[in-house]
Amino acid sequence: MKNLLLYCFLFCSYAVFAQTKAGGLVIDEKGDPVPFANVLFKNSSEGTITNDDGSFYLQSSNSYDSLSISFVGFKSKTIPLKSDVNYDLKITLEEEASALDEVVIYQGKTSKKNNPAIDILKKIWENRRDNGVKKFAQYQYKKYEKQEFDLNTIDSALINSRVFNGMEFIFEQTDTNEVTGKTYLPIFINEAISRVYGDNNLNEEKEILLGNKNSGFSNNQTLIAFVKDLYAEYNIYDNYLKFFDKSFVSPLSTTGINVYNYVLADTAYVDNKWCYKIVYYPRRKNELTFKGDFWVNDTTWAIKKINMQVTKSANINWVKEIYIEQEYKVLNDSIFLITRDHFMSDFALNKKEESRGVYGKRTTLYDDYNFDIKKGKAFFNTKGNPYQEQVYNRDEEFWEQNRIEKLNEDERQVYDMLDTLKTVPAFKRLYNIGTILASGYVEFDGFDFGPIFSTFGYNDVEGIRFRAGGRTYFTRNDPWRIEGYTAYGFKDNKFKYGIAGKWLLDRKSRLIITGGNRRDVEQLGASLTNTNDVLGRSLASSALVTVGSNTSLTNINLSTFALELEPFKNFNIRVGGSYRTLEAASNQFSLAYYTNEARTKTASQIKQTEISTILSFSPGRKTTGYGVDRIVINDGDFAQLFLNYSVGLKDVINSDFEYERIQFFYRQPWQVGGLGVLTSTFEAGKTFGAVPLGLLNVVPGNQTLFSIFGTFPLLNFYEFVTDSYTSLHLEHNFNGRFFSRIPGLRDLNLREIVAIRGVVGDISEESQLLNASTSNPVLMAPSREPYWSWSVGVGNIFKVFRIDFHFRGNYFDNPDARSFGVTGAFGFYF
Structure with missing residues (x-):
C-alpha cells in the first residue's frame, strides 16, 4: 500500500512526563515469575497486571508513594516508591500458608465450580x-x-x-x-x-x-x-x-x-x-x-x-x-x-x-x-x-x-x-524508497514505472524474460488510466507487449469502459475460471524454478472491449467482447485441430470471437479510492461469487467456433471459532458445443515450487482437460491451535495447515474428435472418478515462510504422474 x-x-x-512511574518484576520465593498479578498504586484504581514473565510497567499523572501487589494464593505486599521514577523493581511474593492448597489452582486454573466470578459471567x-x-x-x-x-x-x-x-x-x-x-x-x-x-x-x-x-x-x-x-x-x-x-x-x-x-x-x-x-x-x-x-x-x-x-x-x-x-x-x-x-x-x-x-x-x-x-x-x-x-x-x-x-x-x-x-531532501528520499517497496512502482510526474517485481522471469520457450512497463498516474482518484508493458525473451528472440485503458464515465454507478490488446506467451489453464484480463499473467507462465520442463505454452493475441457497472455495493456487471488467436509456442506442444469431418485436414491456429456477461459479488469487501482504480484493503477476508456466461460466435471476424459456456466460482473464508480459518473454493462449468483444446477448460496444474492459489500442485500442465467440471478446494489454517500445546514447539509460533482438493469432469466425444494432437497433450479428463489430493503444511516459519507437503490420492497411472511434491510461499502475515 x-x-x-x-x-x-x-x-x-x-x-509531557508523568509524575509517577514504576516498572519491574514480580516473582515467588523460588524465583519463578508470577504472571497476571495485580499491581496498583496504593489507595487508587490505577494499576496493571503482570505479563507472562512477571514483568510490569505503569505510570500516572498523579503522585503516589507506594505500590500494592496482590495475587490469589499469595500474601499482599506494599512496596514504597523512593522517587517519581522507579524502574527495575524486583518484588517477591510469599505464599499464604492457609492457601497453599489453592496456589496450584489459581496459578494454573481457577475452579469452574463454585466460582462467583463465573456466576457473574453467566449473567453477562x-x-x-x-x-x-x-x-x-x-x-x-x-x-x-x-x-x-x-x-x-x-x-x-x-x-x-x-x-x-x-x-x-x-x-x-x-x-x-x-x-x-x-x-x-x-x-x-x-x-x-x-x-x-x-x-x-x-x-x-x-x-x-x-x-x-x-x-x-x-x-x-x-x-x-x-x-x-x-x-x-x-x-x-x-x-x-x-x-x-x-x-x-x-x-x-x-x-x-x-x-x-x-x-x-x-x-x-x-x-x-x-x-x-x-x-x-x-x-x-x-x-x-x-x-x-x-x-x-x-x-x-x-x-x-x-x-x-x-x-x-x-x-x-x-x-x-x-x-x-x-x-x-x-x-x-x-x-x-x-x-x-x-x-x-x-x-x-x-x-x-x-x-x-x-x-x-x-x-x-x-x-x-x-x-x-x-x-x-x-x-x-x-x-x-x-x-x-x-x-x-x-x-x-x-x-x-x-x-x-x-x-x-x-x-x-x-x-x-x-x-x-516534507520539504527536507532526506525525507523525500525515504518517502520514495517506501513508495517503491509498498507499491512496486517508481513514481514520476504523471507516470509510474513498474511493477518492478515483474522485471525478470523464465520459461522453456522464452528463456530469460525481461519486462518493462508502467501506467499513467496523476492522483489516487484518476478517472482514466492507461497501462502497458513490453517484454523480450532471450531464447525465442521475440518482443511481446500489452496495453490497456479504462475510463470511469460515472462515479456513482461506477460505469467504466475498458479495452486493450496483448501479444505474449502464456500458460493457458492457469485457472479454471476465465476473466479476459488483458495484462494479467500467472506465475505459472514465468516462474524461475519449476519441476521438470514446460514447453506447453501458447502464443496469444488477445483484444478486449467491455462496459462495467456497479449497481449496488460490491456487485459488478461486466458485458464485453473479445477476439483472440491461439497458437502453440513450441514445436513440442500442439493446439492443432481437424477442420473437416473426415479428419484429414488440420489447422494449428485458433481464431475466436466471444461475447460474455460476467456477474461478480463480493459481500464484505472493503475498498479505497474513488477513481477508475480502487484498492482492496481486506484482501482474502470476504466471500467472492463469480458467474460468467459467454458465447462463441462463428464467422465473426473469421472466428472458427460456435459454443456457449457457463462458469461459476465461489470462495468463502469461514472463521471456525478458536480453531482457525477454513477457506472453501467451489468451481463448476460447462461448455455446450464442440471446441478444440485451446478453448477447453484445463484443470490447473502447478509445475512450480511455489504455492499458486486455485491450482492442483501435483498435476502437470494439461494433465486433465475438460469441457464440463466441478472442483472443490478446502484448506484449514489452525493458527497454531495444536502446536501451542506441545512443549518445544509452542515458542516457535508455528501454524498447522491441512488441505484437500478434488475435481471431476468430462470431455464430449465431439470435442475429442477435434483434437489433432497425438502426443502432447493427450486429452484426458478425471471422469472415471474424481481426482483428489491432500496436503499438510507448516506456516509462520521464521514468520515469513510456509511449506506444504502434497500427496496424490489417485490416477497414479497417468503419464509422468507425481505422487508427492513440496511447495512453498513467502508472505507477511500477522
Missing part, C-alpha cells in the same frame, strides 16, 4: 444482547475517531542513525507511553468525524463522513482506509474479536471459561453504580487471548469499563502489545452506551523488550445519542457521491467545533512538523 512503509521512520512532539451472557443501541428501534450518534502512529524506543543510537541525517530536529521533543513506559514520538495522526444512523427493525446502518484530516496526507484515502481496516470495529460481547486477521477469544465469550481464569477481585461504586470487578487471565500460553479486568453492573449485568491486554506469548506476528480500554455511560438509569474506545498496538520485528517498533493507536469517542427517529428504507439505500472533496478539506473552525476531545500539545505538533519535514 502506498506510503505506509515509510511512516515507521519519522517525526516528533512535546515531552444472558443479558448481553439487551445492552447499548440494540435496545432501541432506531438510533443515531456522533463519532469522533483519532488514529495515530508513533515511533517508539527512542534512544541515542536511533537519533544518531544515518537514516535521519538532515532530520535530527524531529527528535527535539518526545513523550512516554502510559502502558509500556517507552519513549516515543508521534509520526502520523488522522482524524475523522462521522454521523452514524441505524435501524434495528430494518437491520440497516449508515455512516456519513463529515470531515477527515491527517498530518500531511489529507487526500490519501488509501492510507486512511488501510488504518481504519487495521483497527476494525468490534463488539466486546461477541465470542471472538478479530484483530490483524486473527480471532481472539473475548473474555466475555460463552467459551471463555475454557481458556480464561476468572477471579472476583473487588466490589465498588463506579459512577454511582454498584459494580463487580472481575480479573481474568489465560489458562494456557501461546493462544489468542487477553489478560485484564472489567467492571460489571450488578443489576443490568452490562459492562461499565473493561481493559484487555494481549499476552506476549500470543501466536501473532509483528505485534508485541495490544491494549484495549472501553468505557460506558448509563442512560435512563439502566442502559449502558459506549462513550470511549481506546486501542493501542505495538508493531515490532520481534517481541524482545528492547526492540524498536511503531505504536498504532486508535481512540474513538461517541456522543450526541438520539433514539427512535425514523429515517426509512430509502434513506439507507440512497447512494450519494462517494467522494466529496470538501470532506477532506475542512477548515480549523470546523474541527474546533466538532472534536469531541481536543488534541493535546503532542498531537497538534505533528501537523506542523510533518509539513516542515
Whole structure:
C-alpha cells in the first residue's frame, strides 16, 4: 500500500512526563515469575497486571508513594516508591500458608465450580444482547475517531542513525507511553468525524463522513482506509474479536471459561453504580487471548469499563502489545452506551523488550445519542457521491467545533512538523524508497514505472524474460488510466507487449469502459475460471524454478472491449467482447485441430470471437479510492461469487467456433471459532458445443515450487482437460491451535495447515474428435472418478515462510504422474 512503509521512520512532539512511574518484576520465593498479578498504586484504581514473565510497567499523572501487589494464593505486599521514577523493581511474593492448597489452582486454573466470578459471567451472557443501541428501534450518534502512529524506543543510537541525517530536529521533543513506559514520538495522526444512523427493525446502518484530516496526507484515502481496516470495529460481547486477521477469544465469550481464569477481585461504586470487578487471565500460553479486568453492573449485568491486554506469548506476528480500554455511560438509569474506545498496538520485528517498533493507536469517542427517529428504507439505500472533496478539506473552525476531545500539545505538533519535514531532501528520499517497496512502482510526474517485481522471469520457450512497463498516474482518484508493458525473451528472440485503458464515465454507478490488446506467451489453464484480463499473467507462465520442463505454452493475441457497472455495493456487471488467436509456442506442444469431418485436414491456429456477461459479488469487501482504480484493503477476508456466461460466435471476424459456456466460482473464508480459518473454493462449468483444446477448460496444474492459489500442485500442465467440471478446494489454517500445546514447539509460533482438493469432469466425444494432437497433450479428463489430493503444511516459519507437503490420492497411472511434491510461499502475515 502506498506510503505506509515509510511512516515507521519519522517525526516528533512535546515531552509531557508523568509524575509517577514504576516498572519491574514480580516473582515467588523460588524465583519463578508470577504472571497476571495485580499491581496498583496504593489507595487508587490505577494499576496493571503482570505479563507472562512477571514483568510490569505503569505510570500516572498523579503522585503516589507506594505500590500494592496482590495475587490469589499469595500474601499482599506494599512496596514504597523512593522517587517519581522507579524502574527495575524486583518484588517477591510469599505464599499464604492457609492457601497453599489453592496456589496450584489459581496459578494454573481457577475452579469452574463454585466460582462467583463465573456466576457473574453467566449473567453477562444472558443479558448481553439487551445492552447499548440494540435496545432501541432506531438510533443515531456522533463519532469522533483519532488514529495515530508513533515511533517508539527512542534512544541515542536511533537519533544518531544515518537514516535521519538532515532530520535530527524531529527528535527535539518526545513523550512516554502510559502502558509500556517507552519513549516515543508521534509520526502520523488522522482524524475523522462521522454521523452514524441505524435501524434495528430494518437491520440497516449508515455512516456519513463529515470531515477527515491527517498530518500531511489529507487526500490519501488509501492510507486512511488501510488504518481504519487495521483497527476494525468490534463488539466486546461477541465470542471472538478479530484483530490483524486473527480471532481472539473475548473474555466475555460463552467459551471463555475454557481458556480464561476468572477471579472476583473487588466490589465498588463506579459512577454511582454498584459494580463487580472481575480479573481474568489465560489458562494456557501461546493462544489468542487477553489478560485484564472489567467492571460489571450488578443489576443490568452490562459492562461499565473493561481493559484487555494481549499476552506476549500470543501466536501473532509483528505485534508485541495490544491494549484495549472501553468505557460506558448509563442512560435512563439502566442502559449502558459506549462513550470511549481506546486501542493501542505495538508493531515490532520481534517481541524482545528492547526492540524498536511503531505504536498504532486508535481512540474513538461517541456522543450526541438520539433514539427512535425514523429515517426509512430509502434513506439507507440512497447512494450519494462517494467522494466529496470538501470532506477532506475542512477548515480549523470546523474541527474546533466538532472534536469531541481536543488534541493535546503532542498531537497538534505533528501537523506542523510533518509539513516542515516534507520539504527536507532526506525525507523525500525515504518517502520514495517506501513508495517503491509498498507499491512496486517508481513514481514520476504523471507516470509510474513498474511493477518492478515483474522485471525478470523464465520459461522453456522464452528463456530469460525481461519486462518493462508502467501506467499513467496523476492522483489516487484518476478517472482514466492507461497501462502497458513490453517484454523480450532471450531464447525465442521475440518482443511481446500489452496495453490497456479504462475510463470511469460515472462515479456513482461506477460505469467504466475498458479495452486493450496483448501479444505474449502464456500458460493457458492457469485457472479454471476465465476473466479476459488483458495484462494479467500467472506465475505459472514465468516462474524461475519449476519441476521438470514446460514447453506447453501458447502464443496469444488477445483484444478486449467491455462496459462495467456497479449497481449496488460490491456487485459488478461486466458485458464485453473479445477476439483472440491461439497458437502453440513450441514445436513440442500442439493446439492443432481437424477442420473437416473426415479428419484429414488440420489447422494449428485458433481464431475466436466471444461475447460474455460476467456477474461478480463480493459481500464484505472493503475498498479505497474513488477513481477508475480502487484498492482492496481486506484482501482474502470476504466471500467472492463469480458467474460468467459467454458465447462463441462463428464467422465473426473469421472466428472458427460456435459454443456457449457457463462458469461459476465461489470462495468463502469461514472463521471456525478458536480453531482457525477454513477457506472453501467451489468451481463448476460447462461448455455446450464442440471446441478444440485451446478453448477447453484445463484443470490447473502447478509445475512450480511455489504455492499458486486455485491450482492442483501435483498435476502437470494439461494433465486433465475438460469441457464440463466441478472442483472443490478446502484448506484449514489452525493458527497454531495444536502446536501451542506441545512443549518445544509452542515458542516457535508455528501454524498447522491441512488441505484437500478434488475435481471431476468430462470431455464430449465431439470435442475429442477435434483434437489433432497425438502426443502432447493427450486429452484426458478425471471422469472415471474424481481426482483428489491432500496436503499438510507448516506456516509462520521464521514468520515469513510456509511449506506444504502434497500427496496424490489417485490416477497414479497417468503419464509422468507425481505422487508427492513440496511447495512453498513467502508472505507477511500477522
